[in-house]
């Protein structure tokens with residue numbers, strides 16, 4: 001049995017992860033962690049997630065809990081992910097990171113830690129989104145240079161980072177397939193007298209509204225036709241299921257930085 005720790009246990013993803021862990025063969029919830037001061041501290045993790053009691057009280061002390069786990073699953077905020085990463089490094093624990101919004105230095109710290117630690121970092125753990133990343137690579141290679149590429153994403157009102165990690169990854173995949181550098185060609189929103197569209201640009205548009213779980217469309221638009229690749233998530237259970245699959249996979253994998261394409265065996269398609 002692989003012992004899982006979930007950090008961010010009281011969050012939207014935390015609840016979905018606790019439920020998924022309880023029903024995934026081969027995994028057992030060994031620790032549920034929240035930030036100090038959270039009203040969830042001391043509550044039972046199962047009850048917190050709207051399920052039967054699991055006998056695991058939510059704690060704010062990851063340092064004390066870490067020796068009792070094999071894989072830590074983190075869906076929190078970049079600063080807390082980095083703090084958890086340092087503890088995983090100190091204790092040699094595997095880490096699945098679903099958090100988004102990392103800056104370049106934070107990403108570099110994760111890459112560095114992965115030299116000695118197995119880490120799976122993915123902005124989206126759904127099978128569907130990862131299939132879309134493959135489809136985007138093909139579409140970009142075939143029609144990308146002749147079309148205007150726009151990425152549109154929509155999420156719930158509580159989301160704090162924009163564009164979403166998934167939208168950015170979609171942009172990276174498309175840009176790489178076309179030999180472009182996303183840092184140079186990305187356009188984040190438009191306003192005022194923008195001038196005509198630069199044909200080499202990749203545009204991003206962001207919607208934040210209500211309880212939208214996560215919607216992404218990449219548009220390849222020509223004159224007379226356009227192709228759209230869309231993924232709509234209707235439940236966070238899809239991300240949580242992917243995180244469980246990643247934890248099982250990572251438990252058997254040596255040090256290195258992996259993404260969901262590795263977990264799903266999509267790298268060589």
Ligand SMILES: NC(=O)C1=CN([C@@H]2O[C@H](COP(=O)(O)OP(=O)(O)OC[C@H]3O[C@@H](n4cnc5c(N)ncnc54)[C@H](OP(=O)(O)O)[C@@H]3O)[C@@H](O)[C@H]2O)C=CC1
Nearest residue numbers: 008010011012013034035076080098099100123124125239
């Ligand atoms: N990779 C993927 O497939 C997916 C990634 N995400 C990403 O996951 C992250 C979390 O999303 P979501 O669940 O909606 O966000 P929430 O805000 O609902 O949950 C985050 C949780 O982490 C807690 N937290 C913050 N700091 C700490 C800390 N130092 N120690 C322990 N817990 C902490 C928060 O507590 P408090 O609120 O009290 O501060 C909160 O309960 C985001 O970055 C999101 O983009 C989301 C869905 C899918």
Ligand SMILES: O=C(O)C1=N[C@H](C(=O)O)C[C@H](O)C1
Nearest residue numbers: 100123124159164165166214
């Ligand atoms: O914050 C969310 O909710 C989500 N975040 C991820 C992202 O930033 O891509 C994945 C998913 O779309 C939900």
